[in-house]
Amino acid sequence: MKAFTIGQLGDRTGVNVETIRYYEKIGLLPEPARSAAGYRQYGDDHLRRLHFIRRGRDLGFSIEAIRALLRLATHPDYPCQDADRLAAEHLAEVERKIAELERLRHALGEMVNCRAHTVAECRIIDALAS
Amino acid sequence: MKAFTIGQLGDRTGVNVETIRYYEKIGLLPEPARSAAGYRQYGDDHLRRLHFIRRGRDLGFSIEAIRALLRLATHPDYPCQDADRLAAEHLAEVERKIAELERLRHALGEMVNCRAHTVAECRIIDALAS
DNA sequence: CTTGACCCTGTAGTGACTACAGGGTCCATG
DNA sequence: CATGGACCCTGTAGTCACTACAGGGTCAAG
Ligand SMILES: [Zn+2]
Ligand SMILES: [Zn+2]
Ligand SMILES: [Zn+2]
Ligand SMILES: [Zn+2]
Numbered sequence: 001m002k003a004f005t006i007g008q009l010g011d012r013t014g015v016n017v018e019t020i021r022y023y024e025k026i027g028l029l030p031e032p033a034r035s036a037a038g039y040r041q042y043g044d045d046h047l048r049r050l051h052f053i054r055r056g057r058d059l060g061f062s063i064e065a066i067r068a069l070l071r072l073a074t075h076p077d078y079p080c081q082d083a084d085r086l087a088a089e090h091l092a093e094v095e096r097k098i099a100e101l102e103r104l105r106h107a108l109g110e111m112v113n114c115r116a117h118t119v120a121e122c123r124i125i126d127a128l129a130s
Numbered sequence: 131m132k133a134f135t136i137g138q139l140g141d142r143t144g145v146n147v148e149t150i151r152y153y154e155k156i157g158l159l160p161e162p163a164r165s166a167a168g169y170r171q172y173g174d175d176h177l178r179r180l181h182f183i184r185r186g187r188d189l190g191f192s193i194e195a196i197r198a199l200l201r202l203a204t205h206p207d208y209p210c211q212d213a214d215r216l217a218a219e220h221l222a223e224v225e226r227k228i229a230e231l232e233r234l235r236h237a238l239g240e241m242v243n244c245r246a247h248t249v250a251e252c253r254i255i256d257a258l259a260s
Numbered sequence: 261c262t263t264g265a266c267c268c269t270g271t272a273g274t275g276a277c278t279a280c281a282g283g284g285t286c287c288a289t290g
Numbered sequence: 291c292a293t294g295g296a297c298c299c300t301g302t303a304g305t306c307a308c309t310a311c312a313g314g315g316t317c318a319a320g
Contacts, residue, residue, distance in 0.1 A: 007266065017267090018309060026307095037316055039267060048259070055258045060234050063307070073255050080252035084244050087254045091238040098231045101224050104190050108221040114214050122210035124217045125203050128185045129178070137297065147298090148278060156276095167285055169298060193276070 003033070003041035013050045020050065028053060028067060061090055133163070133171035143180045150180065158183060158197060191220055 010017045023029040029050060033041045052073065056066040065086050072083050107127075114123040140147045153159040159180060163171045182203065186196040195216050202213050237257075244253040 005267075016309080019307085021268095022308060037267080038269095039316080052258050057307090059237060059258075060231075069255065069258060072249050072252075073259055076248065076250035078249045080244065080246055080249045080255065083249065083252050083254040084242070087238060087242050087244075091235065091242055094231050094234050094238060098228060098235060101190075101228045101231065104224050105221065105228065107189055108217060108224060112214070112217050112221055114210060114217075116210050118206065119202050119208045119210045119213065120206035122202075122213050124213040125199065125210065128182050128189075128199060129203055135298075146278080149276085151299095152277060165285095167298080168300095169285080187276090 003043055006040050006042070009042045009046065009050065012047060013054050015050060015054055023050070023053065026063065028063065028070075059090075060094060061086070065090065133173055136170050136172070139172045139176065139180060142177060143184050145180060145184055153180070153183065156193065158193060158200070189220075190224060191216070195220065 006017050006020055010020060020029065024031060029046065032046060035041055049070065052070060053066055056069060061069070068086060069083055072078055072080070111124050111127045116122045119125050136147050136150055140150060150159065154161060159176060162176055165171055179200065182200060183196055186199060191199070198216060199213055202208060202210070241254050241257045246252045249255050
């Protein structure tokens with residue numbers, strides 16, 4: 001029984017200590033045992049679960065999506081179509097965002113080569129004001 | 131002197147009425163005159179300014195960047211290098227976001243073709259738990 | 261015994277809105 | 291002239307996923 005503190009859990013997962021407490025508060029990470037002084041004591045289950053959460057966040061899944069994926073992950077016998085749907089929806093959203101940002105990149109790229117010296121002839125101000 | 135109401139200003143600029151009041155509250159749009167009943171009365175200056183704001187937001191500029199760009203826009207004799215810098219920085223940020231989202235798209239694309247039937251063999255759950 | 265790194269709770273702030281709640285006003289129709 | 295519905299007002303609270311304190315307690319090394 002090698003338990004570790006919240007700081008050690010943060011170091012091992014790359015998650016901020018404040019964020020770990022926040023995940024506990026919203027019920028994403030279960031409340032751990034406490035030491036006599038009230039310090040949180042984490043075990044390997046918490047470590048695995050927080051790694052899962054961290055990877056989900058790194059992939060851009062929302063907290064609610066991760067909550068659903070965690071619920072699924074604890075039931076290996078369930079059909080996985082809910083997980084597949086969540087991932088497909090998220091991929092579609094990522095692609096939509098990329099398309100939107102590429103539109104912005106194009107528009108900004110047109111504006112950015114401004115050789116003017118004053119605001120009166122500035123391409124950027126002109127693009128916004130016209 | 132044809133003044134219009136907040137609803138008409140919203141219709142003409144495509145900006146939500148609540149958002150217009152919010153812009154006023156944060157000092158982005160100046161307080162307009164009021165009718166006897168307290169209704170806001172907008173003129174062409176407000177219309178132009180809100181159009182400017184709207185275009186800036188559509189291009190993804192932050193409120194603070196738009197505030198700075200608006201300040202510049204009222205001084206045609208100023209050098210425009212601040213505007214150019216703001217646009218270049220924003221373009222760089224957009225490109226950074228695109229790169230990040232493309233990383234996500236790639237990672238999600240690898241996961242998404244899951245032909246498993248249960249969570250135990252699901253590619254998505256596996257990618258997160260491993 | 262002191263120092264500094266860690267831990268605790270609880271609250272408030274971030275950005276850019278959005279959504280009420282609880283009222284007042286305007287105008288066209290009956 | 292009354293009434294109904296669309297509009298307007300203020301002010302506050304909620305969204306998302308954290309992050310930043312304030313004000314304390316605890317632990318281990320020197
Ligand atoms: Zn099960
Ligand atoms: Zn310029
Ligand atoms: Zn000037
Ligand atoms: Zn699957």
